[in-house]
Amino acid sequence: MTNKLYLDNSYIKEFTATVLSCTENGENYDVILDATAFFAEGGGQASDKGEINGVAVLDVQENGENVIHTLSAPLNVGDTVKGEIDWELRLSRMQNHCAEHILSGVIHKMFGYNNVGFHMNDSLVTFDVDGPLTAEDIERVEKEANKAVFTNAEISVSYPTVEQFAKIDCRSKIELADGVRLITVDGFDTCACCAPHPMRAGEIGIIKIVNFCAFKGGTRIEMVAGGLALNDYAYLHNAAKTIMKQLSAKREEIAEQVQKTGDDLATAKAEIKALNEQLAKASLSTEMVGNTLVGFTKEADFNTLRNIANGKIEKAEYIALFAETADGFNYLVASKTGDTRGIAKALNENFSGKGGGKPDCVQGKIAKTDKLNIVNIFKKS
Numbered sequence: 003m004t005n006k007l008y009l010d011n012s013y014i015k016e017f018t019a020t021v022l023s024c025t026e027n028g029e030n031y032d033v034i035l036d037a038t039a040f041f042a043e044g045g046g047q048a049s050d051k052g053e054i055n056g057v058a059v060l061d062v063q064e065n066g067e068n069v070i071h072t073l074s075a076p077l078n079v080g081d082t083v084k085g086e087i088d089w090e091l092r093l094s095r096m097q098n099h100c101a102e103h104i105l106s107g108v109i110h111k112m113f114g115y116n117n118v119g120f121h122m123n124d125s126l127v128t129f130d131v132d133g134p135l136t137a138e139d140i141e142r143v144e145k146e147a148n149k150a151v152f153t154n155a156e157i158s159v160s161y162p163t164v165e166q167f168a169k170i171d172c173r174s175k176i177e178l179a180d181g182v183r184l185i186t187v188d189g190f191d192t193c194a195c196c197a198p199h200p201m202r203a204g205e206i207g208i209i210k211i212v213n214f215c216a217f218k219g220g221t222r223i224e225m226v227a228g229g230l231a232l233n234d235y236a237y238l239h240n241a242a243k244t245i246m247k248q249l250s251a252k253r254e255e256i257a258e259q260v261q262k263t264g265d266d267l268a269t270a271k272a273e274i275k276a277l278n279e280q281l282a283k284a285s286l287s288t289e290m291v292g293n294t295l296v297g298f299t300k301e302a303d304f305n306t307l308r309n310i311a312n313g314k315i316e317k318a319e320y321i322a323l324f325a326e327t328a329d330g331f332n333y334l335v336a337s338k339t340g341d342t343r344g345i346a347k348a349l350n351e352n353f354s355g356k357g358g359g360k361p362d363c364v365q366g367k368i369a370k371t372d373k374l375n376i377v378n379i380f381k382k383s
């Protein structure tokens with residue numbers, strides 16, 4: 003049996019214990035100690051990382067009354083060993099896990115919704131509640147949750163009896179049983195949980211909801227707290243500073259200036275497109291070859307070719323347009339009455355091309371060739 007030290011004290015970073023067993027597990031070794039501060043995976047939180055006697059702990063799982071540490075090297079049964087948990091990682095997980103308790107508790111109090119899903123990795127916490135929330139609701143929830151931090155609310159662990167438990171306003175719906183471990187954030191939440199938590203909400207640091215969306219009739223919320231929230235703030239702050247510098251914008255003008263720059267860019271792009279089209283039209287030279295109006299122009303994209311073709315569609319049975327590019331031609335062939343696909347096939351075959359389309363219009367690219375060779379294709383057909 004392993005004594006789970008983290009249940010009574012979340013702050014044990016180093017401990018000594020005796021090795022009860024060590025068995026091979028593939029390339030690794032499963033070690034059971036008489037006591038451990040390593041949190042075994044559970045309740046949506048990953049197992050602690052760290053070292054035992056300098057050997058990396060790869061995984062920690064509960065198995066009945068034992069905690070199994072998977073290590074990359076064996077330990078001697080009977081030896082006293084020193085365990086050391088990765089405290090930075092553990093603290094971040096405690097901050098974020100507990101912040102989720104508080105947010106869920108606040109949402110439950112404000113709206114009566116239940117937490118119906120929880121996932122935590124080392125950069126983000128995601129949880130789901132079973133009711134809709136608006137942006138204003140989210141803002142209120144976030145403010146209220148941070149009150150727990152600013153007032154440094156006490157966080158306590160208790161193991162009520164069935165009778166005591168029946169009288170407690172507990173958020174999680176669990177079966178009444180002796181020995182349930184309850185985590186209470188004073189004034190904000192009470193919830194059954196097996197994971198380590200800080201003793202005061204001040205240790206959690208800022209609680210920030212970074213995203214939310216409608217999900218299965220409820221709401222999916224993404225959040226960060228503590229160190230992760232600081233990292234997120236630093237990242238966004240640096241990004242904002244770069245944008246401010248680029249746009250010569252003041253802090254309070256960032257969003258407005260980005261919007262204005264986007265609008266200006268869209269206007270400029272539309273102007274360039276119109277000018278390119280004018281240029282393509284101005285440089286267009288056409289000749290009738292059989293029943294096809296064949297035209298050549300300088301660089302033009304397919305949209306421009308399509309617009310030019312639409313303007314000339316009544317002039318011949320087929321309109322075949324070619325725009326010079328760095329390595330060949332873009333082509334577009336259109337017809338109101340004929341089938342253009344045969345022309346695409348002939349162009350592709352003769353000039354290492356690619357492209358196709360529907361009977362009324364084909365488009366594609368062909369390799370560099372003399373314009374006369376292209377014109378000859380239409381003489382043959």
Ligand SMILES: [Zn+2]
Nearest residue numbers: 099195196197
């Ligand atoms: Zn918890």
